[in-house]
Each structure stands twice: as structure tokens, then as C-alpha cells.
Amino acid sequence: MSSPERKPIRKAVFPVAGLGTRFLPATKAIPKELLPVVDRPLIQYAIDEAREAGIEQMIFVTGRGKTALVENFDIAYELEETMRERGKDMSALDCTRFTPGDLITVRQQVPMGLGHAIWCARAVIGDEPFAILLPDELMWGKPNCMKQMVDAYNEVGGNLISVLEVPHEEVYKYGVITPGAENGALTEVKGLVEKPAVEDAPSNKIVSGRYILQPEVMRTLENQEKGAGGEIQLTDAMAKMIGSQPFHAVTFDGARYDCGSKLGFVEATLALALERDDLGKDVRAIAQKLLAE
Template sequence: MTQHKPLHRPIKKAVFPVAGLGTRFLPATKAIPKELLPIVDRPLIQYAVDEAREAGIEQIIFVTGRGKTAIVEHFDIAYELESTMGERGKDMTVLDATRATPGDIITVRQQVPLGLGHAIWCARAIVGDEPFAILLPDELMVAQQGGGTGCMKQMVEAYNEVGGNLISVLEVPHEEVSSYGVIDPGAANGALTEVKGLVEKPPVDQAPSNKIVSGRYILQPEVMRTLENQEKGAGGEIQLTDAMAKMIGTQPFNAVTFAGRRFDCGSKLGFVEATLALALEREDMGEQVRTMAQRLLC
């Protein structure tokens, strides 16, 4: 791997781009943010926030748009609900993960939808001169059963060894690579692979690998200096991939192959698959769901 001076400042902040309109899930998302649609009984955004907290993230930064205030309210204290549940002797632990202490959650507004890179740039004042994580909530990353760690925790552990910039990747069948961003790999060491380049949706016969970028990042603050140029890429939008590509060769840049599963919850099919997969693993309903699925398939 190319030798660079490691950058090891701790990762304490995470940016969540949640300004999208969720048009693929209309009419469900007409009045409800897609990030609050439930996978079984937890909103999609809750899985991503829990993943960040498991990794030691202390400050959650939501980049929101119009109509997204309900996301912040989900993590607020609901006095009337909690008071009523307490009076009725209900189990209050179901709300524990939704509570945030003051300062844990900060929101900034992306006023114009100019792309993922622009959404990340909107958080520049809060990120400051610190390295930070990015989690795309549409990408539901599920740890291996039996005590596996989440994707971001695996990345932070790798970061603590090599520093620099990291992205999560997963291996897919080679014929599927044209649907994703793909890395041009260098030297590999276990789950860690040097990133020599990034290619967005390459033709199958031109793809440098079958390792796709999967919605989790740890980046140094210098990426904000690149994004501030507001250069437009694919689709006329400011692309995060373009900004990351310019950092390759100037700072350490590696990929971590996630030991777990990914569900594309930005699509209806992926959302249904995630709901079914996680329901089947639940001790309180797994057997009933399996029986129900078998009955429906008959």
C-alpha cells in the first residue's frame, strides 16, 4: 500500500443526509419522511443512529430539508407519551434508544437539492476541522447474527489502525457492478483494501473490481475544501464520489469489506426484503413470520 502519514484523530461526529423527498415511496412519504418508515417496529433512521452510537459517535448531524422535522422529534423526549405509559405501567425501555441528550443531535438545512456532496458540505460549520463519519440511512447495514459488530464500528476499528479516509464496501456478483460505485483496488490486508480509484456505475466489462461502495464513510475534513468548489458531476449534481476521488493519493484511502449484510431500503423491494429478514430473526415473532410466509407462498 502507498505510504502516508496516518491521520488518527478520533471520530466523534457523524453526518446523516436526510433531506431527500422519498418520491419512490409515495404516497406513504407525502407527509412522513421515508427515514421514519419502520423496518418491523423501528424507523429506518433509528438503525443508522444506533449503528453510529455503537461505534462511539457522540454527535449526530442531520442534514434535513423541508418537511423533515419529524425526524428530530423522533429523538426528542415525548413527555405526554412517556407520562401516560408510566402511569399505565407500560414497558418504557422501548423508548430508550430514541432519547437524545442536549447537544447530541444537531440539524442543518439543505435548502436546495444539489446532490449528496452538497448535503455533506452543508454540515461544514459543525464538522469543523475534525474527521467525521457519514451514514446513508437508506443503506441498512445489519451485523452478523450471534454478536457481530455494526458496519461503522468495524470501520472505526480499522480507522484506529490506519487512519486517513475509509469507505465501506461489499462484494457483489460481477454482473451487478454497473448499478453501483466501484473501487479500483490496490493491496489488500484482510478486510482492508487500498483504494486506488473510484468508478461510478462502470460497464461490467470495464469494472476494476466487484467491490461496491455501500453507504458508510470516514473522511478527513479536507474533503470540505474540495466540496466548497461546488463542481457538478453526474446528473448535474455535486457528487461526494468526485470529491473523494481527488483525495486519493494525497491522504491514506482504504476500503473496509463489511462483515454483515446490506439492504437497499431506498427501493421498495429492498425495503420489503429487510423487513422480512429482520422479522424472521426476531425471537418474539420469527417462527410466526416463517409460518405466515410459507402459507402465503402455498
């Protein structure tokens, strides 16, 4: 098995072209990724995660109607000037600032699947390994998920995916790995299966929305082969790389909130609010009052 040169992870791709139909009518005019979890847009949690992992350049794969998503990270001159004149604390905006050139957008004109969205960023990725963060998956931990993965990458190189263990009866809803040798949080990946029947699942370790991939995956994706649902699947492209390059899973030590669903979004908001020093006590009292009623 060949081992590619271990270049640092400098770039991250964020697939944000989806329509967010499960959150209508809230997402009719506002991108789903800008819906707030407590007081930060969902996309901000993924950006903060990438930054903590040392990633420098963020690449948004957008679609129609996502202008506001990009503008969220621009300078709001009127807002900032008004706040400045009124002596308001502007530190809340610090996380929305980028060094010029460190936020890049590319367009996915047609919704042809996650693999196609990643392929749309090929010119920006070039010949470098890169991270992928799916903002719908809010991964919460210290250190965060991508930092745990970059640390693992610095040890073993190659390709990595984040995984979580779920009850075996739930594996049919997810991508599942065929595990090999295990070493702490690291598991060798022997294969990938998308939404297997419970009785056929090779493990209970599910793929959970974070990836570090070598640029060769773009060569596989450029064949535009369609998989499940008639879409170009990232899972299929990754599966073809297993055996030719090192491939590991990192079991994430933290919590995952599926903010692609309404229930997961509510759960994330409640869980993160309860952790806040400025909100936790009051939110807990409110929850207890509502439950008592």
C-alpha cells in the same frame, strides 16, 4: 503520502433531506426515514449503528418537510406521562433519547447532490474526521458496519469506505473501487468510478453507504464542482483525495438491505423479523403458509 493526525471519530453526518418519492403516497406526510422496519424507524438503525461504533454527535442534514424526523428524537411529554400513569414499560423509547446537544440539524435548502449535503455540515464538522451513514442502506451485522470501520480506522487512519462484493454484471448500478493491496478485510483504494460499464469496471467491490473521511474533503467540496447528473458528487471529492492521504475500503462482514427501494425494504423487514426471538417462529410460519398458497 502524508498521514493526517489520527483523531477519534466523534461525529457522524446523516443526509436525510430526500423527498422519498419512490415510496409515495406513504411519504407524502411522513419522512421515508421514519418508515418502520419491523418496529423501528429506518433512521433508528443508523443511529444505533453509530452509537455502537462510539460516535457521540449525530448531524442530520435535513430539508423541507422533515420536522417529524427531528421530533422523533425529542421528548414526547404527553406520550411518556400517559404511559407512566398506566404503568407501561417505556424502555422502547430509550433509543430515541439524546443527551442535549448531541443531535444537531443543518438545512440543505436545495437538492444539489450527496456531496452538497455533506458540505452543508462543514461548520459542525470543523477540523475533525467524521463518519457518514446513508440511512437508506440498512447494514446488518455483528459487530455492525460502522464499528468494523472505526476499528479499521484505528489501525490505518486516513479515509475509509465500506464495500461489498456483488456479481460483476451488477457493477453498473454502483460506485466501484479500483483496488490496490489487500490485507484481510482492508483493500487499498487506488481510484473510484461511478456506475461504470460492466466491461470497464475495475472490480466488483461497490461502495455501500458508509464512510469515514478526513475534514479536508470539505475543502474539495467547497469548490461546488458538478459531476454526474449535474449534482455535486461526494465520489468526485473523494477521488481527488486519493494519493494525498491514506484511502482504504473495508469489506463489510454482514448483510446490506437497500431500503431506498420497495423490494429492499420488504426484504429487510422480513429478514430482521425472522431473526427476532419474539417474532421469528411466527413470521416463518406465515411466510411458508403464503408461499404454499
